[in-house]
Amino acid sequence: MKSLYIHIPFCKKKCHYCDFTSFSGREALMPEYIDALEREIYLLTTNHYPLTTVFIGGGTPSILSPQQLRRLLNIIKNNFDLTNLKEMTFEANPESLDREKLSILQELFSEAIRLSIGLQCFDNKYLKDLGRIHSSEEFLDKYTQARMLGINNINIDLIYGLPGQGLAQWQNTLQKTVALKPEHISAYCLTPAKGTMFDYNNVSVDENIASDMYKFTSEYLPANGYGHYEISNFALSGRECVHNKIYWGNKEYIGIGASAVSYINGVRSKNVADLGAYLKDAGKKSLVEESESLDEESKLGETVMLGLRMRRGIELTQQIESKYTDIITKYKNDGFLEIADNRMFLTQKALFVSNTILADFV
Ligand code: SF4
Known part of the structure; x- marks a missing residue:
């Protein structure tokens, strides 16, 4: 049994803190990118792998058009054995999620679907400062649509430690989030990654305030029924993310797409991150940019660190x-x-x- 990660490296606009492999203004390449994903999957699936979890992340997977989304989901369905699939996470941002895409997810993956929505916080001012292009109202609208369509496993992604954000504002975001009763909440401290606009502008996190925010989070969420099961992750009983627990358990997984990482038979390999190179090389061995065979000592170190x-x-x-x-x-x-x-x-x-x-x- 394996877990599959698929990377969608497109975003409508780059956020000010993010250095993930994602490109804005390249949406015209999305059909070609799905062709490339399909080629990479063909090369892999001579065994028709049985999967327990699938995670479609990015970037912004919800940026795919309904037709492109349907095609991608069908490629997964046609090339892997999903008989024992437990979970299929789909990452989405409010501005590009809509009823049609939600219905396609429901139609093709029904019970296994786990929707992960990037909200980050409820204050529109801070969302704007982060370079996000959605409002909290837009998030609420899409969250409600997902619930109305029967999606019953939803994660909300939050970020704390934002420039100018005080403890009271963070508490307000947490209270509003809990009131929606999502099954899962991820709360990460802002990290202005190197080479980003925040880095360029020397934006830093006030460690004292961020530490108070973290302390409040790790008391408030468990008091409201969310088990604190990983440093930054909280879930209602039975709703921990199965896929991410594969990573933290140092188990095997397959990564597909630009910059995606795989860990199979003790070998960790990473696909090229450059979009042009990925489109050209998908389905060929030259796709792998870095590869490392872990000896027993390194494996043990990683098992401890991740566990x-x-x-x-x-x-x-x-x-x-x-x-x-x-x-x-x-x-x-x-x-x-x-x-x-x-x-x-x-x-x-x-x-x-x-x-x-x-x-x-x-
Ligand atoms: S934070 Fe998410 S939406 Fe923003 S640029 Fe990074 S991947 Fe895209």
Whole structure:
């Protein structure tokens, strides 16, 4: 059983903080891009892989026209064994989602569909500052349409630590989000990525305010029924993201599309990110830009680093204990790591500074 990720690298406009592989103003290439995805899938699916999860991310997958979306979903249906499919996540932004696309998702993937909508926050002023091109009203309209069409597994993506945003404004966003009762909420701290407009303008995050926002989030959401199951992810019971848990469990997955990463048989490989090169090389071996065969030591380090992102942590095997004795002792003494019932996990106070801790294991 495998998990499949498909990358759609098109956005109507580039947000001011984002360095994901996504291009604006290249929508004319979308039909050609779907042809290329199909070629890449043909090359892969000689075995007609059985899939447990599919994740269509980006970029902005909802930017595809209804016809292009239908075609992409049919390519997946025709080339993989979906008998045991548990979840099919589709990422969407409010400005490009509509009733017709929602109906196509429902028609072709019905019960498995999981919609992930990028809201980021409820304040239109901050949305504008982020370079987002939707309003909170537009989000509400599309969220309501999805519910009316019977989509019963929805994630809302949020970002905190925005320039000028105070704790009260973030609390307001969380309260309005919870009132909608989505099944899942992701809340990430703003990261002005290198080379972005925010980076160029030296926009930085106030760590003290962001830390208060994170603390509030990790108390408020669980108090409202959302289990805090990963550093930045919260879900109602039984609604954790199955696909992302494959990544955090360091399990195998196939990535299709420009810049997509695959992890199969201990080899991690990454497709070219350049759109022109991807369109030219999809379906050929030259598509892979980087490839690394992980030895046992690297695999173990990644298993620990990824597994500790989950609040339930990892099983503390003898191998892990002996390889990381010093690091474990240090962080345990500092109150950042805890061990109970033969499992090791990050403590609450470690979560906001987890990047530094996790990096020590690889
Ligand atoms: S944040 Fe999302 S919508 Fe904005 S540019 Fe990046 S991928 Fe596109």
